[in-house]
Structures are given as C-alpha cells and as structure tokens.
Amino acid sequence: EVQLVESGGGLVQPGRSLRLSCAASGFSFDDYAMHWVRQAPGKGLEWVSGISWNRGRIGYAESVKGRFTISRDNAKNSLYLQMNSLRAEDTALYYCAKDMGILRGLLITARNDFDYWGQGILVTVSS
C-alpha cells in the first residue's frame, strides 16, 4: 500500500524558515517524480514544486521561486521542501504527491499527474 506521510509543519513567523518532509512507502520511490501541492484555507489547489526521480528536473511555481527548495533522498525514501522567507500568503495545507509516471523503455518518465497524496501538513505563517 502506497503511503505518503508529511511532517514538519507548524506555526512560524513571517520571514522565518521551515522544512517539510514526506516519508514514502509502498512503492519504488526512486523510480518516480514527486511533487508538493498546497491549499490555502478555503481555497483551491496550487502546485508548488516538482522533482524528477534523479533530481535532473526541478520546477517551482512563480509564487515560491527563489524562496523554496525541493529535494529528495532516494536512500531514505524521503521528499523535502525547504521554505525560506515565509510570508502570510504561504499559509496552507501542504500535500506531498506521487507522480503517476509512465514506463518508457527502461525508465519511468514523469506524467505530471498525481495518483497518490499524503494527508497534508498545515503551515501557518503569522506573527
């Protein structure tokens, strides 16, 4: 069974930093791209960042570019999001999501859609 469990959220003051983690299990983590998606209270979904299986491709939403850094440790089956210079508008539930992937030859290529999601972790930026 695929499981994605986020941790590291909480209340933080504007301008400070926070690091989110996502522990993955139940699939071959190092075969798949992974993503972070967030949802502000009462609002819609926003893709935050994505990373390919081998870190060869990394992308960010404009709203977080230069402040957030995505990373992964395939040996630990873990995904991370380092969030610096946090703003009130970063307040949201942050989801870790697995890319569905598609097998092309011997490699699984990112499809950019999300077949499994964690339950989310709340980040609140407030003084």
Place this chain on the structure above:
Amino acid sequence: EIVLTQSPATLSLSPGERATLSCRASQSVSSYLAWYQQKPGQAPRLLIYDASNRAAGIPARFSGSGSGTDFTLTISSLEPEDFAVYYCQQCSNWPLTFGGGTKVEIK
C-alpha cells in the same frame, strides 16, 4: 503559465441527475489534462488522466472528454458520495496549474 478556467463554480443537482463540468485552458494542453475529486477534510483523489482515462478504481459513471483547450468531466448519474469539489489540472507544461474548482452540491 497556462490558466485553467472551470465552470460553473457551483453546480446544484439532485442524486441521479447528470453532472457536466467544464474546464478551459488558456492555450492547448493536447490531452494532458487530469481531473480530481476532493471531499471536505480529505486529500484530492485522481479521477481521470490524459483527459479521458479513468484512474484505477474509479466508477464508470465518471467520464472525461476533450482535447486542446476544452475539456468536460461528466458524472452520468450522481451518487450521494459524488457531492464534492472537482478540479482540473494541466499536465502539459511546468509550472503545473489547476483550475479554480467546481463544487457539486445537493439541490
């Protein structure tokens, strides 16, 4: 950035009725479009990928169609558990983007 516009924002229907949800992209995404369902307090669930393919375990009453810039999610006969918010998402270009959502509520 590709902008996705969903309509209507809210759809008020009764169980057993047909629901038709629309998603329009600001530029062509070919067939690289997904649909998700989200219920209160839950993570989103993938329903449709590549515009028209049902994800694993999704009932046949859910169907997707379209390509290019215009897409439709159809629920042929609403069950009580289908009342939720639905989002489309383009998978064509980074940054990936979602539509604003359509809430399907009980009339």
